Amino acid sequence: MAVPFSYSLRNLWTRRTTTILTVAGMALVVFVFATILMLAEGLERTLVETGSADNVVVIRKGSASEVMSGVERAQAAVVEVQPEVAVGRDGRKLLAKELVVLIALPKRGNGKASNVVLRGIGPASLELRPQVRLVAGRLPRMGSSEVMAGRSVVKGFRGVGLNEWVCCGLRDWRVVGIFDAGNTGFSSEIWGDADQFMQAFRRPVYSSVLFRLRDPREFPAAKARLETDPRLTLEAKRETRYYLDQSEIMAKFLRILGVSLTVIFSIGAMLGAMITMYSAVANRTAEIGTLRALGFRRRNILIAFLMESLLLGFIGGAVGIACSSLTQLITVSTLNFQTFSELAFRFTLSPAIAAQAMGFALGMGFIGGVLPALRASRLNIVDALRAV
């Protein structure tokens, strides 16, 4: 049987000032750790949610994103006639030949220019992306110089509000609608007629072809046929996979940065916990001697002090995670390295991140407490009893 848990808990409460300071240090580290992982998770989830598992994106082989891709009209026509392409209620193929170009717009906060994705869409584009909802104004007419802007673009950039004019591609484009695509990358785009954009930006080729599968299980067959057709130099990806790939570099970068930074910070927090626990052992030497004299074994003392240190870590972890969960209310906008365009997303706290952060906090508590606990357990009983 062990030393009662209340012994460890109440000792933390007895020296609450040191406990609060140690917990605060650990909480801060856990907050940074969790927040950076949440940033990566938010980015990843935003891009993954952007795609739909039924949709297939066809881009030029070897190009990492639509921005670098080019699909010739003839190639797009070949894709269009594939048997796996679904047919809409109106009898037309659920396929959109799209163009993606980047334009620079001034940001609201500092006026500095940043890239925004301008997506040329086709008639089927909206049906292929049911998450896109018009929230103000109307849809742009095909064949006109009208565009609609995503909600995050309107929030983050100047001059893209309803009925404002965006000047690019040597033309002025009137914003006739604002759309919301939820927590997806489309909210950070401006949409207009693909053919109009091709003329204005002098692009003879599409960036991508997007189509819905007649049956999601037919993806391997469609992919195999498209990628082995000698007329095509294209590759097909499920839309979800395509966006996940886009988030990979950025998310990996954030995770490596986050973990490296917090490991460095955590050394400070662990030293703090160690000092707290060493002082606890020094102040309670006679208590340790008494417990040993009563029959508690070295292992019981080791566990009691480790428990105290793990409790410090647990409280620090809980406070850190609670604080980091508040950042979910914030939407941030950053440059996606893969598309060179701004992407708005939210910090996302997943159960896995909470578990990782708590594991990290408990790890700090353990490392900070193990040496003082070992010292406590190794004290000679007679010497410890003399410390009254």
Added chain:
Amino acid sequence: MTTEAPAPIIDVRGVSKSYRRGEVVVPVLHDITFTIAPGEFLSLMGPSGSGKSTLLNLVAGIDQADSGRIVVEGVDITRLTETELARWRANSVGFIFQFYNLIPVLTALENVELPLHLSGLSRRARREHALTALDLVGLSHRLDHFPGQLSGGEQQRVAIARAVVTDPTVLVADEPTGDLDRVSAGEVLDMMARLNRELGKTIVMVTHDPRAAARAHLKRHLDKGVLSADDPAENPD
């Protein structure tokens, strides 16, 4: 026909102990031999540094002799491993310290319950035993008080309750009245005498106080690590 004397409950034979201070070896106990019969109340007296606390620690199994044998209730505790010794202490010895040595963050009841955590008793049984022990020392009304909320005398009574809660055969007391006023000291000594008389506890007490020593049946003196012959104490009653 002769009446056989009862087998001693504590049998100390040829025990020596020295401490090392840097390069210097300081002898503390030299070839100590004595026995204590069951239900005896022995006081150990002697000047500071005479080795009486060391001898008490050896008998209580919290220190190791350099040589010799200590048999308590038929168990040679000098041959036990550290883990066995810890288990033996939990079952067979009750400690009463000069400064009470209560755990400040635990209530009186929890302090008394503490040694029972090693007994494997259920939570309810632990509580019942602790309540009985506190009732025995007249502190049933102070169950939820922390040591800091109790007087010195009350704290020592809680310590006595903790010492007897596991029903050990031997109680060791190191200057149990050393930190108490005269009235409280008298109460504590009364209680120890009662435990010895009514519950048959064997008590070994180290003290400087001649009035405390007088409550014991036997007085032994230690001087420079050598134990004097038996000296029956005067009956204080």
